[in-house]
Amino acid sequence: MPRLTQRIESGSLRSAIAIADDGTLVGHTGLTIRHPAANAVEAGNTVVDPACRGQGLLGQLAALLNRLCVEAGYLAYLHYPTAAHDIMQKASVRGGFETGVMLDYVPAETDYRAIDRAEGRVAATVVYQPFARAPQRSVWMAARYLDVARQLYDAASLDRSLQIANDSTTAQNTRVAASFNARRGLHHVHVATIGNDFAHAIAAASNAEAAVSHVDLCLDDPGIGGAVAALRTQQYFFCALMPEFAHTDVLRMQRLASPTANSFAPKLANRGAIELLARMRRENAGTATVF
Secondary structure, three states, X not given: OHHHHHHHHHXXXXXXXXXXXXXXXXXXXXXXXXXXXXXXXXXXXXEEOHXXXXXXXXXXXXXXXXXXXXXXXXXXXXXOOEOOOHHHHHHHOOOOEEEEEEEEEEOOOOOOOOOOOOOOOEEEEEEEEEOOOOOOEEEEEEHHHHHHHHHHHHHOOXXXXXXXXXXXXXXXXXXXXXEEEOOOOEEEEEEEEOEOOXXXXXXXXXXXXXXXXXXXXXXXXXXXXXXXXXXXXXXXXXXXXXXXXXXXXXXXXXXXOOOOOHHHOOOOOOHHHHHHHHHHHHHHHOOOOOO
């Protein structure tokens, strides 16, 4: 609780909660601000008391979260429906757009209460939920992901001019910020600038204890082609396209420390995520040179 309180007081977490008549907290969801200049924030930490399920509480929390997001001036949020819950996946695309799949994202120990799920870690989809029109942007993209980026941008009706980045990097130094969540086994690296020391910087920032590693690349950096090529040599593959997630759009790459057969066979409910998963399987297996 002290950590949660600190996040709320710092402004990095804004919450929507449900209180029962007796004063008991029975529901929570919140907005996490990852990047101050972002137009889209991260929605999550959604919990509903098992005794209150089936009463429409999740929908009420979602509506309250939407209002909170709009009042704060954001254009959208990104959220991560778990592959253990078909209903959440299906509901997420009513007004949102699936732009990625994070494999092995949820720890195996997570209790879903009466939801049938496979053994091991669980995947989550990445969903872009807009409330207002995003600005037009010119973005760089690695050639291997050009087609999938076009498909995802078109599906979400985002006005993007895509420029193909070659495999070279600039002479500047790479700047990264890394964090590790030991409870979740999740390591995250945000790349502020891509330089000619990129591969070394990513290797140096890695964490041997991580079950899953994510690297976020900003799409206003022409060095993204070289960055993707370097990440592929370190067993990273496509994870998600995240519009407006930083000061620009973000490409997220993922690496699994110990993938199993279940890692690449999550139970996905929607066509968009299923198609992305098929692409990830091909790329991870090395059977396709172009994504």
